[in-house]
Amino acid sequence: MTLEPDSPDALADCIRAAPHCLAVGAGTKPNLAATAPEKFRRVSTRRLTGIVDYEPSEFTVTVRAGTPVAEIESVLAAEGQYLPFDPPLARAGATIGGTVAAGLSGSGACRFGPIRDFLIGVRFVDGEGRLVTGGGKVVKNAAGFDLPKFLIGSLGRLGALAELTFKVFPKPEASVTFAIQRMAPFNAARLLNRIGRSSLDLDAMACDPEGEILWGRLAGNESALEKRLERVRSEIQREYEFTVTTPEAGARFWESLREFTWLPPKSPLVKIPIPIGGGAEIEPLKGTRFDHLWPHPGPRFYDLGGNVIWATTASELEKFLQIRNFTGLILRGHGESAHSLWFGAPRPETAIARALKHALDPHDRFPPLT
Amino acid sequence: MASFLKQLEALFPADRLLVDPVHLAAYESDGLTAYRATPRAVAIPETAEEVVDAVRLCAEHGVPFVARGSGTSLSGGSLPVEEGIVIALNRLNRILKLDFDSHVAIVEPGVLNLQVTQAALPHGLHFAPDPSSQQICTIGGNVAFNSGGAHCLRHGMTSNHVLGLRAVLATGEVVQFDGASRERIGPDFTGLFVGCEGLFGIALEITLRLTPRAECFHTVLAGYESLEAAGDAVASVVASGLLPGAMEIMDRLAIQAAEASVKCGYPENAEAVMIVELEGPREEVAADREKLAALVEASRPAEVRVARDDAERAAIWKGRKSAFSAVGRLSPDFIVQDGVVPRKRLGEALRRIGAMSREAGLRVANVFHAGDGNLHPLILYDGREPGALDRAEALAGRILRLCIEMGGSITGEHGIGVEKRDYLPEQFGPDDIDVMRRIRLAFDPDEIANRGKMFPGAEAPALSQHGLHPLEKAGVISRE
């Protein structure tokens, strides 16, 4: 039987009662739980839901960890606000706790930053079963160590998240999406750099290296969009085809990216952080006359302005990542599990990582991070 | 200790290892001039390897060390520990890599904040965190304190702009946390390190994110007949859906001081002024400025000024940026706090600070980052008057408690240091602090890195006088 606590205190009770456990959300990133051995009892956040506190005037919202991202977004939208990092898999049912624990951000992070730039406070249950607070509920706070940041990407291995406080922003009035076609990945990487360095202030940028399309989104005042679009167009060399999508097509595209519906259903899914411009290193031959030498790395998408690749677990890609020393996180394996969290180059083992795991989870109540 | 010092001498040439009390005097205090302590020695490394060697030697002998950048901490963060050494990082001041393609700079910790922006500006990029000490404070200090500035609401603090770092931990372990990507997987070690107040070890190489500088600014100054009216104006801007780059308020005492000091030409007789600055692509700013004009108009200001060019923009900011040192000149001594309150309670907080100030018989000037509720009350007193310092500290304590009571924080950017460590347990519960302690011990089991800081319970160091930082007295920097 899965445990289903309905309050932070109940979560702490559950955890104290279970010598080995792991908090789980809606299962939209199944590999993150599937890789934990069975002895770790699953504690579901299904009933740990709700908006605890929302102060539009403060730009802050506090929510229980099991609250669906989609629900938070609709509450914020009613006040003209949003989470600017487009948390992925919202429509698939992702919870906010799972999003933080997995450390995931979507396309909008290009402009104002990924999830780490918006999480300002946490309440979580540590390995001793204590309900602990880190950070705060005001947008600016420098008191104590930055536990909220440390728990981003901690995969439930350092503690169970109970409550999260985010900074939120006013939602732009309007947005427009454009596509630049016939763009070889190598050139796309260069264009990403150039546009990213300009003051055009793009809201999102993503690149489909197989389809050779670079997608972009501008957001802001309705009255200014037309002129801003013109400036982007003038930045792009004439050899590329520049099209502005209809609002519906634009929304559909970003949604497919965010929900990973551009991949076949149930296909594996990996997140690979790269430096901006790293794409040029990973796709050095694609689109050149050496294209045929390029091993098939499977479907993939460059997102967040070129800071991340979403890909599958294709073995040719993995070899390539090992050579280039990039590591990915497997969110979804074949079926449910991939037998490992990590993909590509091995993660360095450090004494401090072990010591910190021990500091938060001295009795190994939560699964290991390896 | 004797054998430790001998071995230290083997690591550093005599001109880079200060032991003479005359030389040590320069390192006794930081920007919190109220406290003073003389270290055993000051080591001045020139390379990361030398820092690592020094830290490893300290670890081996259990000797405490304090990393020091420019010593501008306002909370006593870089105050030396008497039984330990100071590791001064100013000579690790190389920009190791400027990668304009990846929008990344890799710098040594002694590089000054403003130098990064100066190096990046020709490429249209800048390092966004801009503490008002930016001409003089180091990136290492910014990292340790997660320093802020006037643009935090929109752009975030230092931690939002540090992508990765290499550090020597207090155990002697050298680590590389994360890299040049804005994204990461696994726990955010870099995020944890930033804001550690020097308690984990010493950052050796810091990977910074460079961001495009806004193309266009629109700066408005509005004078009001009451502080509350200015506070309401800020609230209405926030509620409107605009996201300004900066929103600041100054009260009458601060305005008068700034006027006397730099002749900034702010509206005379105003009880408060608000500065709002929009930024972004020019078309975007053009649309926003109309919205802003309507909001400001509706807030019934006594006077409004709109900067027509860069010179006028600079003039508006000059009054704001000089405010603290200007107020400091009104009084022989002062204390500055940087607590945070929820924005909607700014008016109430200011009223109550006003009442506390009258009760204590001490003047308080207010200059603050209104956009994120970050107060900066400046408590003026005369240290020569018996009991004045105690009254000033008591008032400062009441203000910190007020921030906690209102659901805010005791520090928005200056850190806990030695100054506010007794208040940490009022903002956090015992379990919260225990977890922080365990994290500290994971990095530093012998508590040799910046011993006695942040956590309550340590012995108070010697008090000296309050007043302006020596560099402020010289007019080199001013504080926010």
Ligand SMILES: Cc1cc2nc3c(=O)[nH]c(=O)nc-3n(C[C@H](O)[C@H](O)[C@H](O)COP(=O)(O)OP(=O)(O)OC[C@H]3O[C@@H](n4cnc5c(N)ncnc54)[C@H](O)[C@@H]3O)c2cc1C
């Ligand atoms: C006039 C004035 C104005 C100011 N304005 C602002 C402001 O607007 N916003 C703001 O946030 N702060 C402000 N400050 C505070 C101060 O400038 C910042 O905290 C700054 O980041 C400190 O930098 P520093 O180089 O002087 O560091 P120091 O004071 O030398 O050190 C600060 C802390 O960092 C640690 N440290 C230094 N280098 C390293 C390293 N390489 N690795 C690990 N730890 C290290 C030290 O041990 C210490 O705990 C102001 C200070 C003054 C005097």
